[in-house]
Amino acid sequence: MTKAETVTIADVAKRAGVAKSTVSRIINDIPGVKPVTRNKVMKAIEELGFKPNLIARSLKTNMKQQIALAIDDIRNPFYPELAWAVEQVAKEHGYRLVLLNHYGNASEELSILRRMHEMHIDGIIFLSISYPQQLKQYINHASVPVCLIGKLGDDVNADMVYLTKPEGSLAMEHLVRIGCTNIAYAGGPKHMHQGTRYASYEQGLSVNFMPFKEANVFIGSDFSMQTGIQAADYLAALPQLPDGVYAANDLVAIGLIQRLMEKGIRVPEDVAVVGVDDISWSMIARPRVTSVSNLAGETGRIAAELLFKRIKEGQSTSLSQVQLEPRIIVRESSVKVTMA
Amino acid sequence: MTKAETVTIADVAKRAGVAKSTVSRIINDIPGVKPVTRNKVMKAIEELGFKPNLIARSLKTNMKQQIALAIDDIRNPFYPELAWAVEQVAKEHGYRLVLLNHYGNASEELSILRRMHEMHIDGIIFLSISYPQQLKQYINHASVPVCLIGKLGDDVNADMVYLTKPEGSLAMEHLVRIGCTNIAYAGGPKHMHQGTRYASYEQGLSVNFMPFKEANVFIGSDFSMQTGIQAADYLAALPQLPDGVYAANDLVAIGLIQRLMEKGIRVPEDVAVVGVDDISWSMIARPRVTSVSNLAGETGRIAAELLFKRIKEGQSTSLSQVQLEPRIIVRESSVKVTMA
DNA sequence: ATGAAAGCGCTAACAG
DNA sequence: CTGTTAGCGCTTTCAT
Numbered sequence: 230m231t232k233a234e235t236v237t238i239a240d241v242a243k244r245a246g247v248a249k250s251t252v253s254r255i256i257n258d259i260p261g262v263k264p265v266t267r268n269k270v271m272k273a274i275e276e277l278g279f280k281p282n283l284i285a286r287s288l289k290t291n292m293k294q295q296i297a298l299a300i301d302d303i304r305n306p307f308y309p310e311l312a313w314a315v316e317q318v319a320k321e322h323g324y325r326l327v328l329l330n331h332y333g334n335a336s337e338e339l340s341i342l343r344r345m346h347e348m349h350i351d352g353i354i355f356l357s358i359s360y361p362q363q364l365k366q367y368i369n370h371a372s373v374p375v376c377l378i379g380k381l382g383d384d385v386n387a388d389m390v391y392l393t394k395p396e397g398s399l400a401m402e403h404l405v406r407i408g409c410t411n412i413a414y415a416g417g418p419k420h421m422h423q424g425t426r427y428a429s430y431e432q433g434l435s436v437n438f439m440p441f442k443e444a445n446v447f448i449g450s451d452f453s454m455q456t457g458i459q460a461a462d463y464l465a466a467l468p469q470l471p472d473g474v475y476a477a478n479d480l481v482a483i484g485l486i487q488r489l490m491e492k493g494i495r496v497p498e499d500v501a502v503v504g505v506d507d508i509s510w511s512m513i514a515r516p517r518v519t520s521v522s523n524l525a526g527e528t529g530r531i532a533a534e535l536l537f538k539r540i541k542e543g544q545s546t547s548l549s550q551v552q553l554e555p556r557i558i559v560r561e562s563s564v565k566v567t568m569a
Numbered sequence: 570m571t572k573a574e575t576v577t578i579a580d581v582a583k584r585a586g587v588a589k590s591t592v593s594r595i596i597n598d599i600p601g602v603k604p605v606t607r608n609k610v611m612k613a614i615e616e617l618g619f620k621p622n623l624i625a626r627s628l629k630t631n632m633k634q635q636i637a638l639a640i641d642d643i644r645n646p647f648y649p650e651l652a653w654a655v656e657q658v659a660k661e662h663g664y665r666l667v668l669l670n671h672y673g674n675a676s677e678e679l680s681i682l683r684r685m686h687e688m689h690i691d692g693i694i695f696l697s698i699s700y701p702q703q704l705k706q707y708i709n710h711a712s713v714p715v716c717l718i719g720k721l722g723d724d725v726n727a728d729m730v731y732l733t734k735p736e737g738s739l740a741m742e743h744l745v746r747i748g749c750t751n752i753a754y755a756g757g758p759k760h761m762h763q764g765t766r767y768a769s770y771e772q773g774l775s776v777n778f779m780p781f782k783e784a785n786v787f788i789g790s791d792f793s794m795q796t797g798i799q800a801a802d803y804l805a806a807l808p809q810l811p812d813g814v815y816a817a818n819d820l821v822a823i824g825l826i827q828r829l830m831e832k833g834i835r836v837p838e839d840v841a842v843v844g845v846d847d848i849s850w851s852m853i854a855r856p857r858v859t860s861v862s863n864l865a866g867e868t869g870r871i872a873a874e875l876l877f878k879r880i881k882e883g884q885s886t887s888l889s890q891v892q893l894e895p896r897i898i899v900r901e902s903s904v905k906v907t908m909a
Numbered sequence: 910a911t912g913a914a915a916g917c918g919c920t921a922a923c924a925g
Numbered sequence: 926c927t928g929t930t931a932g933c934g935c936t937t938t939c940a941t
Contacts, residue, residue: 235933235934237933237934237935238934238935238936239934239935247911247912248911248912248913249912249913249934249935249936250911250912250913250914250936250937251910251911251912252935253935253936253937254910254911254936256935257936261910261911262910262911263910263911266910266911280686280687280712281687281934281935282628282686282933282934282935283686283687283688283689283935284624284627284628284633284689284933284934284935285628285917285933285934285935285936286934286935286936287624287689287917287935288622288624288625288628288917288918288919288933288934288935288936289916289917289934289935289936289937290917290935290936291917293624293689294687295667295689297665302653303643303649303652303653303656304649304650304653306646306649308649309643309644309646309648309649310644312643312668313642313643313644313670316643316668316669316670325637325667325669325688325689326667326668326669327635327665327666327667327668328652328656328666328667328668329656329665329666330653330656346620346622346623347620347621347623347634348623348665349623349624349627349633349635349665349689372620454853483853487853509646509850510849510850510853513794513823513827513850513853513854514853514854514855515854515855575917575918577917577918577919578918578919578920579918579919587927587928588927588928588929589918589919589920589928589929590920590921590927590928590929590930591926591927591928593919593920593921594920594926594927596919597920601926601927602926602927603926603927606926606927621918621919622917622918622919623919624917624918624919625917625918625919625920625933626918626919626920627919627933628917628918628919628920628933628934628935629918629919629920629921629932629933630919630920630933631933
């Protein structure tokens with residue numbers, strides 16, 4: 230790293246024998262500069278090794294060329310795909326991506342929203358896990374446009390992209406269709422994921438006139454493989470083993486399946502298992518895991534595009550809500566035959 | 570998003586009946602301000618809803634409170650752990666993380682280094698895949714401190730963190746120790762990963778007085794599962810099936826194993842397989858994959874700490890090179906018995 | 910087509 | 926302890 234003696238547009242101007250404003254025009258490709266002056270200046274820029282200071286420019290233009298993506302934890306295998314898609318779109322717009330992990334922690338989530346103004350960003354894509362009370366209010370007071378991933382009512386000043394229906398409803402539907410009659414649930418705290426992962430369970434049962442049994446519900450402390458393992462231990466010890474399990478996500482499903490099999494319980498023969506997220510692991514694990522895809526890459530791409538539209542157009546255009554259709558990918562963990 | 574009418578420290582100063590500098594002192598927690606004035610100012614800040622403009626501050630202080638992490642592709646399962654660790658350390662220092670994907674593409678890599686100055690960053694953690702010719706030169710001319718992940722000679726003006734020895738050497742060592750005598754290689758282009766992944770193969774053979782056979786080498790177009798699958802097809806068609814495969818990374822190993830088993834070839838009984846990276850998938854796949862860990866989280870944490878040290882101390886302290894000891898995690902893909 | 914000058918919002922000497 | 930005064934490096938009227 231060479232401590233470049235910060236050459237400014239003033240230095241360039243002097244060297245080229247022109248005014249600062251002329252240099253500015255040239256580095257910003259503003260038309261109406263005589264070729265001969267342009268050449269003089271270009272030469273000076275070259276000789277001095279001038280690099281525009283974008284901070285100074287930002288101060289003037291109030292554009293920061295950065296957006297942020299706030300998620301709970303990039304290590305959750307669902308996010309790299311999302312983050313990648315967002316970075317792609319950002320790059321196309323000449324923007325950079327700031328990555329923020331909030332751990333699904335309510336106070337961290339709000340803290341990000343509260344401190345947004347100090348983040349050098351022109352907009353933010355926000356994915357909430359804990360959906361704190363004050364979320365709407367904070368978003369409505371945000372200093373830059375917000376694009377939400379996930380649904381949050383119509384009285385929020387943010388574009389949104391979310392799924393047409395809870396992923397869980399597809400999972401339950403599938404389990405019923407393949408003939409399960411005693412379906413269990415395994416996941417993290419009920420209120421997480423805005424409560425929808427769990428809610429789909431109760432709803433799925435009632436829609437199909439199946440009785441709800443408290444014993445068939447396992448609630449772990451998070452949505453990790455570890456929770457799946459604990460769920461397997463719990464469910465296996467039940468007087469009556471369920472014949473299907475709706476796992477709140479694929480990590481839980483994978484842990485669950487693994488432990489069930491260690492215990493000699495066959496998947497899907499004895500118990501069919503369906504997860505949510507369709508992370509790549511699901512097709513690597515054995516048996517491959519049936520899962521509901523929430524379209525991570527697609528979601529990221531669309532969210533980023535909505536955000537840039539908003540950044541460009543400001544409040545002038547009305548808010549968008551883009552809905553994506555979740556899909557179930559049927560694999561070995563829920564059917565007897567082997568599938569691709 | 571409320572279009573706050575940008576209230577500045579001048580507004581606050583006027584409202585509180587003090588000078589701008591006093592306001593500045595207060596928002597920067599500079600001691601030596603009478604409590605009563607502080608209160609007046611705090612009140613004004615509150616009433617006006619003043620938020621400091623960090624861009625303006627940056628222009629003055631030349632500190633941007635951001636670092637960047639440049640990697641090839643966040644979707645490679647090795648990186649989320651790394652990125653997460655880096656973001657943790659950054660957050661501890663009150664910094665944000667800019668994520669840059671360069672796709673292991675030489676020109677993209679150089680482009681990042683060249684355009685660093687416009688990224689609002691105080692430093693960058695750089696991981697090269699393609700190691701272009703001009704890399705050193707670009708790094709030495711960088712406008713902010715660079716911390717390299719991976720080794721790149723002593724004449725580079727950058728702190729570095731890298732492994733004490735190529736991961737591949739451990740992989741080869743292990744295969745030999747468990748009795749393999751006809752070892753194959755499967756990976757992406759030889760020159761990638763600075764050529765070390767492949768080099769370890771030839772070296773491992775020669776160290777153990779094993780003949781090199783061109784036929785035992787499969788070079789795919791990248792380091793994906795797809796390459797592993799192609800490698801399996803290729804190796805299975807060989808007149809003599811190898812009894813061990815050193816895969817350049819876990820994705821290749823997983824694809825390879827999966828396809829071998831589809832073909833009725835048993836792993837590890839017929840062919841033992843070892844991968845590199847120890848991504849979490851390796852313990853989820855069946856059989857679980859033996860892998861050499863390159864300590865992603867540890868690497869990220871240390872790189873970030875070196876970078877912050879450098880940002881704080883400038884050129885004053887000498888360059889550091891931290892070496893980490895890779896470890897092999899033996900799992901089912903290379904031993905007959907089941908292991909945890 | 911180019912120059913002069915006035916800031917963007919903040920920090921940091923230097924006075925007082 | 927607080928106020929005054931210069932800028933940081935750039936963009937952008939407004940003149941010329």
